[in-house]
Amino acid sequence: MNRNLLIVNEGRILCSTSCGTEPYPGRVCAPSILLNTWQNLPYLRAVSAPAPQGAATLSHYMAPTSPYALILDDHPLVAHGMAEFLRARLPQMEVVEAAGADDLLRRVEMRGTPAIALIDFWLAEGAAVGLIAQVRSHCPGMPIAVISGDDDPAVMEQARQAGAQGFIHKQAAPETFGLAVEALLSGLVWFEPGLLGSQPPRSRDLPVTPAELGLSTRQGQILALVLQGLPNKRIALQLDIAESTVKEHVTGILERLRVRTRIEAITLLRGRRLELS
Numbered sequence: 001m002n003r004n005l006l007i008v009n010e011g012r013i014l015c016s017t018s019c020g021t022e023p024y025p026g027r028v029c030a031p032s033i034l035l036n037t038w039q040n041l042p043y044l045r046a047v048s049a050p051a052p053q054g055a056a057t058l059s060h061y062m063a064p065t066s067p068y069a070l071i072l073d074d075h076p077l078v079a080h081g082m083a084e085f086l087r088a089r090l091p092q093m094e095v096v097e098a099a100g101a102d103d104l105l106r107r108v109e110m111r112g113t114p115a116i117a118l119i120d121f122w123l124a125e126g127a128a129v130g131l132i133a134q135v136r137s138h139c140p141g142m143p144i145a146v147i148s149g150d151d152d153p154a155v156m157e158q159a160r161q162a163g164a165q166g167f168i169h170k171q172a173a174p175e176t177f178g179l180a181v182e183a184l185l186s187g188l189v190w191f192e193p194g195l196l197g198s199q200p201p202r203s204r205d206l207p208v209t210p211a212e213l214g215l216s217t218r219q220g221q222i223l224a225l226v227l228q229g230l231p232n233k234r235i236a237l238q239l240d241i242a243e244s245t246v247k248e249h250v251t252g253i254l255e256r257l258r259v260r261t262r263i264e265a266i267t268l269l270r271g272r273r274l275e276l277s
Helices: 031-035 038-048 076-089 101-111 129-138 153-162 174-185 217-226 232-239 243-257 262-268
Strands: 006-009 012-016 068-072 094-098 116-120 144-148 166-169 206-208 272-274
Touching: 068 076, 068 101, 076 094, 076 116, 076 174, 094 101, 101 129, 116 129, 116 174, 129 144, 129 153, 144 153, 144 174, 153 166, 166 174, 217 232, 217 243, 217 262, 217 272, 232 243, 243 262
Parallel strands: 068 094, 068 116, 116 144, 144 166, 206 272
Antiparallel strands: 006 012
C-alpha cells in the first residue's frame, strides 16, 4: 500500500494526496478514490486513529489479516441473502455471518475490527441498541449499518444515537443496499428518513384479506407485521400480547400457508397486498 495515499484524522479519511488540494476537516475524497482504498481502512484505523479518551477497547485490538464485513441478523435466511449479495458486489471482501450478539463480539476480538458491521435492530433478545453502543465503543472508527423492517422513525433515531452511521430499510432495493454499504465504506453516512413509512402499495399488487388466506383477524394482524420483517418480540410489544402467543400464531400462519419459514411466506405473498379491513 502507498502510505502517502491517504491522510487519516480521527479514523476518517480526509483526502488523498492525489486529489491535488490540501485536506481540511470535513473534506471527503471522491467515492471512486475512497472505494479503491476501503480495504485498508481497518489497518489505518488501528495504527493511526487512537480510540477516544475513556472508550472501551478489546483486549486483543489488532488489524484483521484481511478486510471483512460482519453481519448479524436473527433470521438466518435474511443474513445469508445479505451476505451473498455483498460477496457478489464486493468480491475482494470476505463476508462473515455472526450467529448472535456474543458471537459477533467474539469474532471482532478474534479477528480484529471489520471494515463494516451490519446489525439487525430487532434481535431475538430485543432491540440491539446496547449491542450497537458496545460495538461502537470497541471499534470507534468502524462504520455500523443498522438493518430493520420497522417503519417507526424512532427506530432509526435510536440507531443513530447508539452510534450507527447508517440505517438501511429491509424494503430497500438491492441496488440501494449496495450503494449504502459503499457509502459507509467510503466514510460517509446513510440515513434516508423519507423511506420510512413512505412505501405505497404497488399498483399491480392484488389485494387479499386474511379470511381469503384462511386466517383469523389476529393472524392477519401478525402476518402483516411479519411481512414488514418484525421479529416476534416486536410484534408482541406492538399488539400487546405475549411473545409465546405470537409464536403460536406464526406457527399456525405458516401451516395455513403451507410454507416452512417467514421468508417462504414473504415470497409466497409477493405481488399481494394484505388488507386488514
